[in-house]
Amino acid sequence: MRVMVLVKATPDSExxxxxxxxxxxxxxxxxxxxxxxxxxxxxDGLKPSSAxxxxxxxxxxxxxxxxxxxATSELVAGFWLWQVKDMEEAIAWVRRCPNPMPGPSEVEIRPLYEPADFGED
Incomplete structure (x- = not known):
């Protein structure tokens, strides 16, 4: 399973x-x-939304x-694309991640669509 791991922006990253x-x-x-x-x-990391x-x-x-x-909290400051066996493995890896920001921050994990999600057609 592939997941996009999104590091949410903060006032510091912006x-x-x-x-x-x-x-x-x-x-x-x-x-x-x-x-x-x-x-x-x-x-990779992303430049602030001003760019x-x-x-x-x-x-x-x-x-x-x-x-x-x-709405800084809705912006993305960086991302990873990971190949994991399931969402639990992705969560385990994010829990090991250093805090990507100087203060409080959030990381969002979103699964990507795979061909199997679309059925046989």
Missing amino acids: AGGMPDPAMMAAMGRFNEELAKAGILLTG GKRVAFDGADRTVIDGPFA
């Missing part, structure tokens, strides 16, 4: 400062563990919206 070197080192060690275990498919754009769709119309975006 401020755009570089992460603490000790936290980066701890995260690097965690990523090495994921890779050695065959879990890590890819992952981003959104494209809103309404029928044939497209509207480009410049960042930054409101």
Whole structure:
């Protein structure tokens, strides 16, 4: 089963400062563990939403919206794509993760659709 592991943004990540070197080192060690275990498919950090754009769709119309975006708690600051046997394994790995932010933070785990989810058609 593949899961997308989303590191939710915080006011600190949206401020755009570089992460603490000790936290980066701890995260690097965690990523090495994921890779050695065959879990890590890819992952990366994202720049703050002030560097981003959104494209809103309404029928044939497209509207480009410049960042930054409101509702920091609904934004993503980074991600991993993991291959795990089940959701319990993903949770176990996230519990081992260093806190990705200087203060309180959240990590969301979302399963990806697999071909079997769509049936035989």
